[in-house]
Amino acid sequence: MTNAEPTHILLVEDNPADARLITEYVSESSWGDADAPAPAITHVERLEAAREAVADDVDVVLLDLGLPDSTGVETLDEMVQAVTTEPIVVLTGLEDERVGEEAIERGAQDYLVKDDITPRLLQQTVQYAISREQQQQQLRQRNAELALLTQVVRHDIRNDVGVIMGWGETLGDHVDAQGEAHLERMLNAGEHIASITETVGDFLDVLGDGGDPDLSPVDLESVLTNEIDKARSAYEDTTITITGDVDDALHVTATELLSSVFRNLLNNAVAHNDKPEPEITVHVESNDETIAVRIADNGPGIPDSYKQEIFGRGEMGLESSGSGIGLYLVDTLVEMFDGEVVLEDNEPEGSVFTVVLPRSRKPTETDHEAV
Structure with missing residues (x-):
């Protein structure tokens, strides 16, 4: 729409009096700039007609929720599916903020209570x-472009790091003792870069989901033991012990990104540990409603004043001076899974991160057949 083109309004309203009043308001001489053409308005009374009319270069839709062929928020849902880029403003006769708030949550740009409409407000x-x-x-559009660029960069980084790690490992038999120390630092740095790209990828998946996650039963024992095995392989000097209620009957409500929660907590327990041989204990406790996974380390611990900030909670976000994107991702994912993560002191030293998740029943063969 250019400055020379009139704003095209699609009014979806079955009440003749309300439609006439809004049309008069739109035709007010005070509407818009003096040099701008008056808005054009197309009036229809049914949802079916609105679906057809929205294709005719419409700039905005004024939508009544109570129509002859559709009523309530389902009217908005249908209209949201019909539009492409046209914003929807819901018209309601109910002086109830909840109606407007729900409309915005379901895809409307704004809402107007009919009795409160004035030409200026409209x-x-x-x-x-x-x-x-x-x-x-x-x-x-910018987010889509950045997501594509990030995907390309992550792909190239992973490939290059893979080459570096592969050639680096072949040098193990060709360097002296002093060279081995340098080589080990290089390989550790490569592993760190690979871990960062994986975490960034998980975080972008969360940001790009754009809605409520599709939660389902996830095998906690499988995810947890897999991440522990990977941590033991990556950190040979670290002792990781798992205790408690760990068996294949434990399922929690989550998504496939649950693995990122434990991967980041385990990596954090090692990366910020000041002991020559870090020790990590993973303890699982379950009840009828929840399952708690307690990851304790023997590191330097975290001051009380820093325990909330370390997750990047509140207004701190990704600019938090905490441990970085990994713990922010953990907090974001656990909240997404309707759980909570708590940080406490370990005894006699270190920290304990406890992840509490809703328990889910184990899926059966009948469930798979139903899908």
Whole structure:
């Protein structure tokens, strides 16, 4: 839409009096700039007609939720599916903030209570809705471009690190004792880079999901033991012990990204440990409602004043001076799984990260057949 083009409003309203009033408001001489053309308005009374009309270069949709062929929030859901980039402003006769808030949560840009509409308020709401939608489109485009760039960069980094690690390992038999120390540092740095790219990838998956996660039963024992095996392989000087209720009957409500939670907590327990031989104990406790995984280390511990900040919670976000994106990702994922993560002191020294997740029943053969 250029400055020379009128704003095209699609009004979906079956009440003749309300439709006439809104049409009059739109035709007010005070609408828009003096040099701008008056808005064009297309009026339909049914959802079916609105679906067809929205394809005709519409800039914004004013949508009543109570129509002859659709009622309630289902009307909005259907309209959200029908539009492409056109913002929707919901019209409601209910003086109830919850109706408008729910409409915005389900895809509307804004809402108006009919009894409160004035020409000025209608004009501002329409203009702001169009402007916000345009800004969001630009942001989505930038995010898509950044996601593609990040994917390419991660792919290239992983490939190059793989080459470095492969050639580095072949040098083990060709260097002296002093060279072995340097080689070990190089290989550790390579492992660290690989771990960072994996964590960044997991975090981008979370950010790019764009909605509520599809939670399902996840085999905790399989995920946990797999991550412990990988940590033992990566950190040969570290002792990792697992105790408690660990068996294949334990399932929690989560997604496949649960592995990233334990991978980052285990890596953090080693990376920030000041002992020559770090010791980590993983203890599992379960009850009818939840399963708690307690990861304790013998490191230097974390001051009380730092225990919340280390997750990057609140307004700190990714700019937190905590341990980095790994713990922020842990906190984000556990919250997504409707669980919680708690940081406490270990005795006599070190820290304990406890992840509490909702327990889920083990999926049966009938479940798989139903899917």
